[in-house]
Amino acid sequence: MKNKIIPLALLLALASCGNREQKVPKTDTTRTTEHVNSNAPPEPGSDEDVRISTDTSSLIKEYSTKHYFSDLKEKDAFTLKLYGKDLSTSKGLLEVKNARNQLLYQYRFSTIDLLIDPESMPESEQAARINEIFKHYFDEDKFRSPAITGAQAFEEAFGNPNAADKADWEKIKANKQAIRFSHREGYEGMVGIAYSKERKKAMPVYYSD
Structure with missing residues (x-):
């Protein structure tokens, strides 16, 4: 019974870590995009x-x-x-x-x-x-x-x-x-x-x- 419980607990822990890692790139991408836009060169011919x-x-x-x-x-x-x-x-x-x-x-x-x-x-x-x-x-x-x-x-x-x-x-x-x-x-x-x-x-x- 113990052999079945331990792998299941490890599996849940790994799945939880995987979910946390998936959120990080989304936050970084949003911040990077805002930074690029705020420093983008002006459009040619604009005021x-x-x-x-x-x-x-x-x-x-x-x-x-x-x-x-x-x-x-x-x-x-x-x-x-x-x-x-x-x-x-x-x-x-x-x-x-x-x-x-x-x-x-x-x-x-x-x-x-x-x-x-x-x-x-x-x-x-x-x-x-x-x-x-x-x-x-x-x-x-x-x-x-x-x-x-x-x-x-x-x-x-x-x-x-x-x-x-x-x-x-x-x-x-x-x-x-x-x-x-x-x-x-x-x-x-x-x-x-x-x-x-x-x-x-x-x-x-x-x-x-």
């Missing part, structure tokens, strides 16, 4: 991601204006920001946003590229010329309407036109109220942009060098 990746301490100059562009009832915001340690080595960021703060256009560039033969200039002259360019960056003569004149042809508007852009370009041309904004590209290039209702953003409509 948190932008806040973490933007170093506003390097902003050295900012120019802005408001002008009719995508809407004839509400003005859009045109902003030019320069980031870096000094003006001649700074990077430029041009952005156009509508009244609802939606990004319509963005253009990044190296400030020094706006100058012809900058190596031959002292830094003071580089800074003076760059300041002069940005002082007039949003002058009224940079805006014009219609965005594309009747005499202009798509094939002549660019040095190397992309056929995929022609349909939207023609619709902008047909809109006599469309507004074009032109900005510098390099030391002698000019890019003209206009708002496309089909794309819901600005697109290049003209380039000259």
Whole structure:
């Protein structure tokens, strides 16, 4: 009788230990999952991601204006920001946003590229010329309407036109109220942009060098 009782008691004890061990991984898994989620990187493009990746301490100059562009009832915001340690080595960021703060256009560039033969200039002259360019960056003569004149042809508007852009370009041309904004590209290039209702953003409509 004793031989039967002892194995049964051992069996019950082992079963009890096994039940306790099964609960531990569940608790650890829950705690680990919470830890991973709380430290997960922000989703690309989210507000948190932008806040973490933007170093506003390097902003050295900012120019802005408001002008009719995508809407004839509400003005859009045109902003030019320069980031870096000094003006001649700074990077430029041009952005156009509508009244609802939606990004319509963005253009990044190296400030020094706006100058012809900058190596031959002292830094003071580089800074003076760059300041002069940005002082007039949003002058009224940079805006014009219609965005594309009747005499202009798509094939002549660019040095190397992309056929995929022609349909939207023609619709902008047909809109006599469309507004074009032109900005510098390099030391002698000019890019003209206009708002496309089909794309819901600005697109290049003209380039000259």
